[in-house]
Amino acid sequence: MPYENLSHKAANYLDKLCLQITNRRLGSLGNQQATKLFSKLMASFGFEITYHEFECQDWEAQGALLQAGGIHFQAFPSPYSQGCSFQAPLVQAATTQELEATNLTNKIVLLHGELVKEQLMPKKFPFYNPEHHQHILQLLESKAPLAIIAATDKDPALAGGISPFPLIEDGDFEIPSVYMTDKEGIKLLPYTGDMIKLESRAQRIHSRGCNVIASKWGKGEQRVVLTAHIDAKLDSPGALDNATGVVILLLLAELFQDYAGDTGIELVALNGEDHYSALGEIKYLEHNQGRLEDILLNINLDGVGFQQGGTAYSFYECGDEITSLVGKTFSSHSEMLPGDIWYSGDHMIFVQNGVAALALTSEHGMTGLAEVSHTPRDRPELVDPSILASVALALQDLLLNFPHR
Numbered sequence: 307m308p309y310e311n312l313s314h315k316a317a318n319y320l321d322k323l324c325l326q327i328t329n330r331r332l333g334s335l336g337n338q339q340a341t342k343l344f345s346k347l348m349a350s351f352g353f354e355i356t357y358h359e360f361e362c363q364d365w366e367a368q369g370a371l372l373q374a375g376g377i378h379f380q381a382f383p384s385p386y387s388q389g390c391s392f393q394a395p396l397v398q399a400a401t402t403q404e405l406e407a408t409n410l411t412n413k414i415v416l417l418h419g420e421l422v423k424e425q426l427m428p429k430k431f432p433f434y435n436p437e438h439h440q441h442i443l444q445l446l447e448s449k450a451p452l453a454i455i456a457a458t459d460k461d462p463a464l465a466g467g468i469s470p471f472p473l474i475e476d477g478d479f480e481i482p483s484v485y486m487t488d489k490e491g492i493k494l495l496p497y498t499g500d501m502i503k504l505e506s507r508a509q510r511i512h513s514r515g516c517n518v519i520a521s522k523w524g525k526g527e528q529r530v531v532l533t534a535h536i537d538a539k540l541d542s543p544g545a546l547d548n549a550t551g552v553v554i555l556l557l558l559a560e561l562f563q564d565y566a567g568d569t570g571i572e573l574v575a576l577n578g579e580d581h582y583s584a585l586g587e588i589k590y591l592e593h594n595q596g597r598l599e600d601i602l603l604n605i606n607l608d609g610v611g612f613q614q615g616g617t618a619y620s621f622y623e624c625g626d627e628i629t630s631l632v633g634k635t636f637s638s639h640s641e642m643l644p645g646d647i648w649y650s651g652d653h654m655i656f657v658q659n660g661v662a663a664l665a666l667t668s669e670h671g672m673t674g675l676a677e678v679s680h681t682p683r684d685r686p687e688l689v690d691p692s693i694l695a696s697v698a699l700a701l702q703d704l705l706l707n708f709p710h711r
């Protein structure tokens with residue numbers, strides 16, 4: 307297929323996934339439309355389709371109302387939090403020590419300063435979960451305030467470009483919470499000890515989601531597994547994060563529609579990378595118990611296609627053979643560049659289970675992407691579709707040269 311044609315298709319898929327489908331957060335109607343579209347297209351290219359279906363939590367909110375001393379403060383319901391309506395005294399804590407020393411029973415607590423520098427990992431998140439995050443959540447649960455207000459600024463590493471960011475984004479955490487800017491928090495602080503009024507209008511919604519696995523079998527069970535998460539954050543069109551990865555899988559499927567090689571190819575839309583539960587990732591591992599050792603390599607796509615710069619690739623537990631094959635293959639694709647290791651993507655679920663992985667993202671991912679990821683600004687305009695076509699062609703080259711064992 308000519309390159310221009312591929313770029314054109316990439317732009318078309320991107321438009322469908324980000325604009326015609328208005329939201330791909332896990333559990334939403336848009337998410338279900340996206341997985342349906344993916345499986346339909348994959349099947350049309352002759353791939354065998356399987357699903358990992360699961361129940362999940364979706365969420366809706368209509369805003370929050372916070373009043374102290376007759377003044378209104380701007381606050382937002384934390385994603386996946388329960389709603390609430392309370393009138394209670396305000397207490398505050400800026401450090402773990404202050405939190406430990408404060409009685410929170412029947413009170414609303416304002417968390418600020420040191421305590422809210424990092425977004426707290428969800429309590430049941432299985433892949434990465436620092437002890438100090440869990441400690442703060444456990445303290446809050448044992449002290450059981452009526453509700454939590456978090457006054458935050460930025461945390462590019464864990465919360466992307468969102469500012470203020472929700473300190474808690476966790477459907478398994480039962481204390482209602484809202485968040486606000488740190489500036490708003492400073493204004494609220496003098497009301498410590500006073501009765502304040504907090505109403506958060508939010509509902510958890512029981513829903514469903516699935517991974518879609520598109521396969522072309524080779525001789526036996528050995529396969530290369532290419533992954534891209536299809537879900538997006540709540541209010542983000544998720545163009546770079548990660549419609550582009552899904553688009554590359556779709557382009558590859560068409561390039562491989564007549565494939566009959568020895569090595570199996572599995573193209574997977576994972577569903578949960580941007581959801582507190584990481585359910586798609588957990589289900590993938592469950593369904594592949596005893597089959598992970600047949601995976602020769604995972605290639606994970608996340609954040610590829612930023613209009614400036616090339617595409618960065620990085621190796622995880624790859625042996626010499628794969629490393630030199632990738633290096634050699636990509637050296638004839640000038641836009642593919644060796645890049646830094648990053649640990650937050652879906653390739654880690656493979657690496658943590660002893661499977662070699664190759665991760666692809668934009669060269670200027672950290673500088674260009676961090677600002678927009680997880681926000682409404684992550685739109686198709688930031689993507690150069692011709693990069694998606696180039697990456698698909700580079701991966702086609704790699705897969706066609708992949709040694710069968």
Ligand SMILES: [Zn+2]
Binds near residue numbers: 535608609
């Ligand atoms: Zn992502």
